Amino acid sequence: MKILATILAPAFALAACQPVQDNPEEGDATPAIDSTASAPDNAAAADKIDVPQSLVGEYRVAGIDGKELDIPVGFALSITDTEIHDGQGCGARHWRYAYEKGVLETKRFLMHEDNAANCPIFRRTREWIALGEAIDAATGAERTRANGIELSGNGRSVTLFSQ
Structure with missing residues (x-):
């Protein structure tokens, strides 16, 4: 019995590493996007390796317009x-988006401007403003070599890492 377990254990381990086939038609809630939408400006950039299948998740913003967020x-x-949401309450921004095969369309639909003078100071910085502008401009999404996701287009970009 121990010999059989010793032989089968590596086979099961290798089987677990095999890719799973996704069926994009099952439960696809992604809205249809304009097939004439342009690809990201930097689609051929050397540091991009893949198109993510989905953007759903929680992310930290690591960079805006090619510069590390510091x-x-x-x-x-x-x-x-x-x-897409960048928070709740005062100054929070929300976008609706459609995403398919690397092509992204965003449309800002809500911004809470409840007494903007009382919003946290970080909600009024140039980085916070640049983040919103870069998401507004995004036309594509690609995975980076560091396993992040870059939303980019129209000369703007946002680099995200999963939390």
Whole structure:
């Protein structure tokens, strides 16, 4: 019995490493996007290796427009099947998006401007403003060599890492 277990254990371990086939038609909640939408400006950039199948997740913002984000307070994004959120309450921004095969379309649909003077100071920095502008401009998404996701387009970019 021990011999059989010794022989089968590596086989099971190798089987677990095999890729799983996804069926994109099952439960696909991604809205249809304009087939004439342009690909990201830097689609051929050497540091991009793959197109993520989905953007859904919780992310920290690691960079904006190719520059590492180096500020005392970090920025986070929550991405659902159809929306991107950069927080709740005062100054929070929300976008609706469509994403398919690397092509991304975003449309800002809500911004809480409840007494903007009382919003946290980080909600009024140039980095926070640049983050919103870069998401507004994004036309594509690609995975980076460091396993991050870069939203980019129209000369702007946002680099995200899973939390």
